[in-house]
Amino acid sequence: MSRIDLPQGTLDLLILRTLSLAPQHGWGISERVQQMSREVLCIQQGSLYPALHRLERRGWIKARWGKSENNRRARYYELTKTGRKQLETETGLWKQLTSAVNQVLGES
Amino acid sequence: MLSDLLFRLRTLFRAKSMDTGLDEELQFHIDRQLEKHLQAGLSPEEARRRLYLEFGGPAQVREECREARGVRPLEALSQDLRYGFRTLRKNPGFTTVALITLALAIGANTAIFSVVYSALLRPLPYTDPDHLIVLNETHPRIGTVSVSYPNYLDWRAQNHVFSEMALVVGVGYNLSGISQPETITGQAVTSNYLSLIGVHPLLGRDFEPSEDKPGATPVVMLTYPLWQSHFGGRRDVLGSNISLDGRGFTVIAVLPPGFRAVETVSVLAPLGVWLTKNSYAFERGNRGDTVAIGRITNGVTLAQARAEMVAIAARLAAAYPEANNQFGISLQPIRELFVGDIRPALLVLFAAVMFVLLIACANLANLFLMRAAGRTREIALRIAIGATGGRIIQQMLAESFVVAGFGGALGLGLAVAGMRAMKSFIPAAALSGDAANLNLAVLLFALAAAVLSAIAFGLAPAMQSIRAGVHSRLKESGKSTTSGVRQNRWRTTLVVAELALSVILLAGAGLMMKSVYRLVAVDPGFRPHHLLRLDLGLTSLKYPNDTAIRAFWRQLLDGVRALPEVESAALGTNVPLTNSHSRGDITVEGMPLPAPGSFPHPDRHAVSLGYLRTLGVRLLAGRDFTESDSETVPPVALVNARIARDLFPGQNPVGKRFMSGRPDWARKPEWITIVGVVDDTRMYGLANPSRLEIYRPLAQVAPDEMDLIVKSRIDPTSLTSSIRSVLASIDRNQPITSISTMDQLVQDSVGSRRLTLILLDVFSALALVLAGIGIYGVISYSVAQRTQEIGIRMALGAARPDIMKMILLQGARIAAAGLIIGTIAAFALTRYMQKLLFSVSPEDPATFALVAVVLTFVALLACYIPARRTLRVDPITALRYE
Numbered sequence: 007m008s009r010i011d012l013p014q015g016t017l018d019l020l021i022l023r024t025l026s027l028a029p030q031h032g033w034g035i036s037e038r039v040q041q042m043s044r045e046v047l048c049i050q051q052g053s054l055y056p057a058l059h060r061l062e063r064r065g066w067i068k069a070r071w072g073k074s075e076n077n078r079r080a081r082y083y084e085l086t087k088t089g090r091k092q093l094e095t096e097t098g099l100w101k102q103l104t105s106a107v108n109q110v111l112g113e114s
Numbered sequence: 115m116l117s118d119l120l121f122r123l124r125t126l127f128r129a130k131s132m133d134t135g136l137d138e139e140l141q142f143h144i145d146r147q148l149e150k151h152l153q154a155g156l157s158p159e160e161a162r163r164r165l166y167l168e169f170g171g172p173a174q175v176r177e178e179c180r181e182a183r184g185v186r187p188l189e190a191l192s193q194d195l196r197y198g199f200r201t202l203r204k205n206p207g208f209t210t211v212a213l214i215t216l217a218l219a220i221g222a223n224t225a226i227f228s229v230v231y232s233a234l235l236r237p238l239p240y241t242d243p244d245h246l247i248v249l250n251e252t253h254p255r256i257g258t259v260s261v262s263y264p265n266y267l268d269w270r271a272q273n274h275v276f277s278e279m280a281l282v283v284g285v286g287y288n289l290s291g292i293s294q295p296e297t298i299t300g301q302a303v304t305s306n307y308l309s310l311i312g313v314h315p316l317l318g319r320d321f322e323p324s325e326d327k328p329g330a331t332p333v334v335m336l337t338y339p340l341w342q343s344h345f346g347g348r349r350d351v352l353g354s355n356i357s358l359d360g361r362g363f364t365v366i367a368v369l370p371p372g373f374r375a376v377e378t379v380s381v382l383a384p385l386g387v388w389l390t391k392n393s394y395a396f397e398r399g400n401r402g403d404t405v406a407i408g409r410i411t412n413g414v415t416l417a418q419a420r421a422e423m424v425a426i427a428a429r430l431a432a433a434y435p436e437a438n439n440q441f442g443i444s445l446q447p448i449r450e451l452f453v454g455d456i457r458p459a460l461l462v463l464f465a466a467v468m469f470v471l472l473i474a475c476a477n478l479a480n481l482f483l484m485r486a487a488g489r490t491r492e493i494a495l496r497i498a499i500g501a502t503g504g505r506i507i508q509q510m511l512a513e514s515f516v517v518a519g520f521g522g523a524l525g526l527g528l529a530v531a532g533m534r535a536m537k538s539f540i541p542a543a544a545l546s547g548d549a550a551n552l553n554l555a556v557l558l559f560a561l562a563a564a565v566l567s568a569i570a571f572g573l574a575p576a577m578q579s580i581r582a583g584v585h586s587r588l589k590e591s592g593k594s595t596t597s598g599v600r601q602n603r604w605r606t607t608l609v610v611a612e613l614a615l616s617v618i619l620l621a622g623a624g625l626m627m628k629s630v631y632r633l634v635a636v637d638p639g640f641r642p643h644h645l646l647r648l649d650l651g652l653t654s655l656k657y658p659n660d661t662a663i664r665a666f667w668r669q670l671l672d673g674v675r676a677l678p679e680v681e682s683a684a685l686g687t688n689v690p691l692t693n694s695h696s697r698g699d700i701t702v703e704g705m706p707l708p709a710p711g712s713f714p715h716p717d718r719h720a721v722s723l724g725y726l727r728t729l730g731v732r733l734l735a736g737r738d739f740t741e742s743d744s745e746t747v748p749p750v751a752l753v754n755a756r757i758a759r760d761l762f763p764g765q766n767p768v769g770k771r772f773m774s775g776r777p778d779w780a781r782k783p784e785w786i787t788i789v790g791v792v793d794d795t796r797m798y799g800l801a802n803p804s805r806l807e808i809y810r811p812l813a814q815v816a817p818d819e820m821d822l823i824v825k826s827r828i829d830p831t832s833l834t835s836s837i838r839s840v841l842a843s844i845d846r847n848q849p850i851t852s853i854s855t856m857d858q859l860v861q862d863s864v865g866s867r868r869l870t871l872i873l874l875d876v877f878s879a880l881a882l883v884l885a886g887i888g889i890y891g892v893i894s895y896s897v898a899q900r901t902q903e904i905g906i907r908m909a910l911g912a913a914r915p916d917i918m919k920m921i922l923l924q925g926a927r928i929a930a931a932g933l934i935i936g937t938i939a940a941f942a943l944t945r946y947m948q949k950l951l952f953s954v955s956p957e958d959p960a961t962f963a964l965v966a967v968v969l970t971f972v973a974l975l976a977c978y979i980p981a982r983r984t985l986r987v988d989p990i991t992a993l994r995y996e
Contacts, residue, residue, distance in 0.1 A: 031139075031142065031143075032139060032142075032143050033142065033143045033146040033147065036143075050168070050170070051143065051147070051168045051169045051170075052168075052169045052170030052171075052174070052175045052178075053170075053178075055139070055140065055143075055175055055178070055179050056175070056178040056179050056181065056182040057182070059179045059182040059183045060182040060183075062183075063182065063183055074142070078142060078145075079138065079142070080139075080142050081135070081138075081139045081142070
């Protein structure tokens with residue numbers, strides 16, 4: 007199965023979705039996205055961190071230091087209230103977009 | 115938005131710990147990923163290679179994270195400010211010139227603005243002052259006159275446009291029994307006055323309606339300043355007694371510190387108390403020092419109010435032709451009364467000082483352009499290694515903001531000093547509340563001036579430098595190229611603008627100078643030098659009849675004349691330039707009777723013997739008064755030349771007779787014989803034409819208020835104390851109302867013009883210097899750029915004078931352009947200062963010619979200096995010049 011590069015703007019959506027399950031650190035998020043998409047989606051790991059800091063600035067997620075599974079200090083991110091709302095809106099938008107695209111493709 | 119900013123700021127201040135946190139976070143990721151690959155069985159080298167492919171360069175990721183956190187712009191700003199500060203410190207010459215220029219311009223602007231603000235903009239300390247209207251009566255020949263009391267009562271009863279109307283009478287009181295006797299000013303007001311304007315007493319009670327009627331108990335309100343200076347601000351002053359004109363008044367209230375009347379006032383008394391003593395006020399034809407103030411009903415416009423009041427005045431004129439024929443009514447918003455004559459001068463000065471700021475900005479823009487030209491390669495290099503245009507502009511603007519910040523702060527300091535200097539020139543009544551001072555509005559103005567000028571002089575050079583930088587000029591060899599043409603054009607345009615603005619300022623200053631010169635050259639009709647003037651008013655309780663009054667004046671005059679330093683002394687009423695006047699209708703014997711309201715209405719003087727000699731008024735025909743013009747002989751008078759011209763054209767007025775008032779008034783006509791004709795005097799200021807004047811001998815009338823004028827052999831002010839002791843020996847309770855020299859009165863009558871002149875002179879000198887520096891800068895820069903070319907020309911045999919001519923021509927072209935544009939603009943603008951000018955046309959050709967000469971001279975001098983310096987250079991050096 008070949009890997010697909012992420013379309014523009016979907017990275018934020020995936021991060022928010024991942025964090026809606028449980029607080030997680032950066033590496034965990036990238037692992038999680040790959041697992042959940044059954045290894046199809048591949049995040050360019052370097053671009054994950056700027057995205058995390060951008061989301062933090064917008065107030066959708068917040069960060070705190072915590073202990074990781076192997077007992078190291080790691081920066082954990084979790085969803086804020088506004089972040090949860092944002093996730094709902096963006097999910098809705100995404101569903102509209104994909105169903106519209108599907109319709110167009112199905113017709114042809 | 116705010117939380118975003120806070121986030122950025124927090125990040126900025128915690129930049130250090132933030133970075134280590136970021137490193138730790140990224141390191142954690144790298145370690146975990148590496149671990150994962152190793153566990154999957156990859157060799158360490160292979161694991162590292164995969165990691166690099168998946169993750170990218172850690173340094174780059176870190177940068178992107180910092181960018182994402184929004185740190186960069188703020189970080190860059192503080193960097194730029196620090197860099198700007200450093201570069202400015204490294205160029206002390208440049209920085210000093212820039213700072214001084216800006217400090218002077220912003221300082222002058224702030225100082226003038228503070229006056230403009232307190233005179234024109236700051237709200238008056240009344241409730242809803244825009245609804246307060248001052249009402250006066252008017253007469254076609256006399257102009258604005260006071261309101262008669264019965265007319266006020268009818269206005270108030272009949273109008274539907276004012277929710278309330280009050281009456282204010284100006285009164286002078288002799289305040290005694292506290293320390294030295296002194297004359298204070300007061301107002302007698304109707305009981306609704308304070309509530310009408312929206313002022314509540316600080317202590318005590320307001321007047322009551324019963325106190326509007328004659329017979330009211332004498333009570334008085336003190337103004338805050340009088341309370342402080344004479345009663346030590348003691349609260350127990352309420353209920354105590356003070357003596358005004360020898361009568362006891364009970365203090366019932368103290369007014370708040372912000373209280374202001376149009377004139378300086380120390381006490382308020384109820385109208386009823388004044389009416390008790392001045393029962394003549396009930397005569398409709400009597401108009402004292404009285405105005406009405408009305409609060410216009412909401413929704414009524416000034417025009418509507420005016421229409422209704424004019425109709426009422428017309429009805430009253432028809433109903434009472436004796437007293438009211440031809441009398442109309444004038445309505446004036448109260449602010450106009452406070453601002454008065456100072457408004458045109460202030461607006462002209464404000465415009466002038468704005469021009470100075472514009473010139474200063476043009477100069478600074480030039481300085482920055484020149485510096486930017488020297489940094490072209492630096493900027494091209496920055497652009498080449500990836501700086502964006504916005505980033506370069508930000509950096510250049512940061513420098514101009516540093517200059518503007520420091521310049522503005524220095525300017526504020528200058529403004530405070532300037533405000534103190536100006537205060538003494540400006541009539542206090544024109545400024546609302548305290549005199550001009552630093553307040554929030556003034557600070558904001560200074561800040562805005564600094565920010566706007568930073569943008570004005572920083573943006574053009576910044577834009578210019580990136581435009582230059584884009585045509586990557588890395589390969590060009592420094593300054594010797596001619597690609598600076600575009601920049602030179604920019605600079606030339608700026609200098610032309612500076613010169614044009616300077617022309618406008620110089621023209622304004624020139625016209626003002628000529629006006630003041632013409633004004634002080636006006637013959638006032640008297641000789642003011644070495645004259646002291648003292649104003650005395652007698653209180654009627656002590657001097658109940660004419661005999662007592664005359665006896666007092668005679669004693670005073672004899673005593674003063676006996677002083678050794680006194681050359682001559684005299685008494686007169688309504689001395690020129692004192693703003694006091696008394697007028698009345700006269701009827702000339704045998705003249706066809708005009709309609710009521712069209713009778714000759716001259717100013718009247720009562721004078722002692724020696725008045726003409728002491729004041730230096732020339733006798734043109736007939737004789738002066740003598741001892742024999744006494745109470746017992748038929749009345750006599752002197753008239754001025756204007757009366758001779760207007761009322762006796764082609765005849766000799768000496769021997770003719772007239773009477774006071776109109777024939778239908780007179781119980782029995784008392785004819786007054788004209789015995790002489792004297793020169794006209796400028797009673798109302800040098801700028802105002804003379805009016806009709808008649809003089810009567812003191813022996814035949816008995817005024818209770820007169821001016822003592824004393825001509826001395828020495829400095830007249832040194833006589834004051836000996837005159838005071840003469841006065842005290844006659845009546846120790848008699849105050850002197852005011853003392854001044856006649857020279858001072860002449861000075862004061864040109865005062866506001868003189869202040870305008872001084873300030874315009876300062877501003878235009880500043881403008882001229884700045885414009886001179888501007889053109890000097892442009893020429894010396896362009897000459898320096900052309901050093902090599904000049905070297906070649908000289909090597910090829912061009913004579914020095916030819917090259918000099920070439921450079922001077924370049925300057926002359928710039929000067930001519932500035933001169934032409936400036937002259938056209940000045941022609942259009944100087945007419946706005948018409949009101950300030952005196953017998954000078956706003957397009958006065960001589961002034962404009964002189965301005966052109968001065969400006970051309972300064973411009974050529976500014977070109978000559980750099981030209982001569984270049985020509986001294988050896989051609990060989992010039993050729994090698996890089």
